[in-house]
Structure formats: structure tokens, C-alpha cells
Amino acid sequence: MSEIHYRLEQKRHLSGSFPGPKSAALDARRKAVVAGGVASSVPVYVADADGGIITDVDGNSFIDLGSGIAVTTVGASDANVVDAVREQVGHFTHTCFMVTPYESYVAVAEELNALTPGTHEKRTVLFNSGAEAVENAVKVARLATGRDAIVAFDHAYHGRTNLTMALTAKAMPYKTNFGPFAPEIYRVPMSYPYREESDIKGEEAARRAITMIEKQIGADSVAGILIEPIQG
Template identity: 65%
Template sequence: MLGDMTASTTPATSARLRTEIPGPASRALQERRAATVAAGVSSVLPVYVTSASGGLLTDADGNTLIDLGSGIAVTNVGHAAPAVVDRVREQAERFAHTCFMVTPYEGYVAVCEALAELTPGDFAKRSALFNSGAEAVENAVKIARVATGRQAVVVFDHAYHGRTNLTMALTARSVPYKHGFGPFAPEVYRVPGSYPYRDGLTGEQAAAAALDRVDKQVGGDSVAAVVIEPIQGEGGFVEPAPGFLPALSRWCSEQGAVFVADEVQTGFCRTGDWFASEHEDVVPDLVATAKGIAGGLPLAAVTGRADLLDAVPPGGLGGTYGGNPIACAAALGAIETLRTRDLAAAARRIGETALPRLRALADETGIIGDVRGRGAMLAAEFVRPGTDEPDPDVTRRVAAACHQAGVVVLTCGTHGNVVRLLPPLVLPDDLLDEGLSVLDRAVRAEAGR
């Protein structure tokens, strides 16, 4: 249990703290880090992990923490998932790299076959593999521009799409992602999205307002792509009102623009469907994926209509490490696990357990303005009592209290006032209950200050 200082040789099955957080070994590593790691690379919680399994992390001091972050929605299948570990080991023993652009290999093809089967739409598809979500989004824009012969890209308030030059331009929040890093890529146009808690609009109303601005300021016949997260991630886990995404998709079809779903954080069963676009039967022209695709190894993809991807001439897409054979092996192991364990259903069960508890907590404490999310992608937005004014200070303290109690949670939101939960989809019910109980106590303590 929490606070148990007793050493044990058996694997931990709950949060077990042997030292303060961070402990002396982690603090020593933090000192070493300060001497050699760039200050611009930050960490949410400076405990240094030495091993992990399922939904638990063990640090250098022997503390075991419940992971409700999954490395930012990466370890959907849990840490050290057996099918991932086995396939990675087997592939590493055979060969680690040849570069698919030089001498190809079956694993790359197999991942593309799986993506063609799993992503929305029953049309002919193609995929290209990359290393990160930002690379996937940037290449989706490249593909759309070549295929349409247009340049303009439409994105939305509160969006987060990455840290490369182009994806910084697509990202909404300045600090810490953009400030001082410009100039940014041109021909990017930002419009309001759908934020039901704050705009009070239906999906159709929000879409009409956004698209009216596009028509007036850009012109539909100039738009190469509309790029959107089906549920916004870093911007606050903002779930658009029903009807918003379908209206955007229809507009793209009418205007000849490419509808790009950035499913980097929402993909691979995170929201209770394989892809969040499926919730409203939206079929994107292109889907950008990463994070949960490979159980912790770096891999990303753009998947979509064959005519779009095949519009790029040979040599126009790729990269030295894109579709690395070990990462492809990990992806096949992760996909096997997602399928055989029906982790989409597991994500739905997590949501069914957590959402009622979070909503009751909001009602009883008065410092949570909105609880939202789908599946195992959940959020609580903190506000000052009696208002909808964001309260980032309370948010930080709640997260810090969870960390001190051995539970890893993350924050997000344009105003930094959202606590987000992204547990591994294999997280057992007792660990989920324990983690939620820690969060519950932290919020009640703040409400009683």
C-alpha cells in the first residue's frame, strides 16, 4: 500500500513508496543530468525509472508508482508487453537496420498491411512509416499539398501537432512550444474549433463558424488540408461537440481538400475505438499515427487514400530510420496485443469506471469545471469556484500531490488547468481504483484549503 517502507523481493502490485519522491538515487541522477542535459528538455516528475511492467513504474530508489500517463499515451498495451518484448528480441537478433529505402524487409510491409486493415475506410490505402507524430503530421501535409496542388493548411485553436518547424506553425500554444523559435512555415490558417464547455455551441454551429472564416479568409479552393485531432490532446483533451467532425469532413469533400485526422494520441484503442474518428463514422482521407502504435518504440505512419499517397513521386517520402525493423516488430506485437486482449473494450471499461467518479468529485468539490473524455483518455478541467476561470495553480498542486503519493498523472490545456489521465489499457481494476482514490484525495484537499 501507499507509504509502505518494507522491502520486498516479490513484484509490486500497487504503489509502494520506500523513500520520499524523488528519492536520493533519483536526486543524484538529477544532479548528473543538470551537468549534461539541455535545460530545454524538461521532465514532469524527476524520478528515474529502472523498470516497468503493465501499469507500474519502479524507480532508482525502489519506489513503485502507478502509471496513469503511459508515457503520454504510448504504452497502451502496458509496459514490457510480452508480445512486444518477444518480437523485439527476435528482430534485434536477426538485424537492427538496413534502411527500407535501401534494402527493404517484410516487417515494414506487414505494418502497412495492418494499418490498411485497421484504419477507417474501405478504399484502397497506402502507408508511409516515420519516427514520430510530428513527422507523420508534417508528411501528411506534404502529401496533401502535392496531391491537391494547393498550399493552405487549416488548423484549430488549442491544437497541438508537434515541434518541427511546420508542426510548430500548426500548434496553437506559444509557451513552451513556439516562443522564440520562429519564423514559422507560411500558409497555415487557424480558426476556432469546438470546445463545448467554453463555447456552448453545437457541433454544427461550431463547424459553421470555423468554415465561414475559412471561406472568407482563405477560400475553399485554396485549402490543401484541414488537420485536426479528433480529440485535442495537449490543448486540454477537448472533445468536440457531436456533428463537428462530420461537418468538417463533408466540407473537405465538397472543396477538394484533404481531411487529415491527427490520431497520434487518440489512436490504437485509446478512446475505446481503434481510432477516435470512428466514434462518429468519420472517414479521414489521411490518418497520422504514432505513440500507441509500437508499445514504446519510436514509429509513426501516414495512412490513407492510395491516390493521395501515390501522388508523391518515388523518393519524396521516407527517412533513414522511418519504419525501422525493430520498431516494426514492436508494432506487430502491440497490434497483436490490442487485438487478442480486446483493449478497445478495456479502454471503454476504464472510462465507465473513472468518469462517474470524476463527475461526482466535480459536483462535490466545486473546483472542477468540466470532466470529459472517452475511453481511457480522460480529463478534469480546474477552475476557480463559481466561475469558469482557469486555475492552473490548483492543477499543478493536485498533480504534485498525486506524484508525492506514487501516482503519475499529467497536466495539459492551453491555460495549464487540466489534469489528464492516460492509463495503460491493461491496467487492472484495483490499480485504477487506487490511482483514482489518490487523485480524489488530492482534489478534496485542495477544495478544503
């Protein structure tokens, strides 16, 4: 395995007050122009990131335990990604695929289809966010089946649009005061051994969910079931 070389020292370093003066000044600018509904977890402003380290505008270095809520799986500033982006934007930055398509969209779809488990025929479409992807999955399921009911699970998080808020299980801070929500959304218990009151196994939990769907919703009414491999 080749040695990984980082631009930034992979070490936590704090100096002076927290947050620093530059982050505090940026926060004041933010409050004057950014809507208050957009929250941030920490009061520091990033200037650089590499490997497992984020450096803020005041020169402090933090261990990155959030990874952009698990969206930076290719690294914060991986050299290969940076080079590929630079090459691409030298040709064109963006065009709507529905107007003028391009090869890289097709190539990404091919890779995703190859990575998706199963030997069946597959198709891929790319969206701007997880919520948009979920909403379109619901549309496809309802159109394909002619049914309405969508099943989600306890503890689920699917997004903050109206439909995906309905699919999301937690009220605060996601759903409170934002209803009414999209109809025909049903919820069943998830297999959750760590929090289960009874010693229920995975197969038993699946059977419990299926039985509830059959009895309370009706299998013939279900257009689709949304489940997270790792619950948000």
C-alpha cells in the same frame, strides 16, 4: 477473459525521501551532460515498469497516469512484445527501408490500412515521430493539390519542429521566441462544448469552421485540414 499476470506488484509504494538519493544522483549526472531544454515532468528515474506501475531506481512504485504521453498502448513491458523484439533483433535491428526493404514494414502497413476507416484504397508510410508524420502529410497535400494553405484548429498541438510549431495553437511553452514560423498556416475554432460561451452543437461548430475557411482563406486555396480526434 484470461487472468492477467504482472511481474510487478500493482501497488503504489513510497519509502524515504522524494526524490530518492539514486534519482538525485542521476539528476546531477543529467544536468552535466543533457541539454537543459529537455524537461521532465517528475524528478524520479525509472528502473522498471509493468501494467500500471512504474518503479524508480530507489525502489519506489508509482501509478502510471502518463503512459509515456499515451504512446505505450501495448504495455510498458508486455511479454508478447518483449518476445517479438528479442526474436527480431536476433536477425537484424534496423535497415533503412528505402535501401533494403523488409517484410514486417509491409505487414504493419497492411494492418494500419485495414484498421483505418473507409472502403477506399489506402497507403501507409512509417515515420519516426508525430511531427515528422504531420510534416510529410502537409508535403503530400500540397503536392497533390497544388495549393498552399493548411488549416489547423484552436487548442491544437502538432509538434515542435518549425512547421508543426506553426500548426500548434499554444504559445508557451512551445512557440515563444522560436519564430518566424512556416507561412500559409490558418486557424479556425474547434467544436469545444465544455468551453464554448454559447450553446453551440457539433454540427453548428463544423458549419462555423467551414464558413470561416470559405470566407477568410478560400476553399480553392486549401491544401489540407489537420484535426486531432483527441486534442493535445
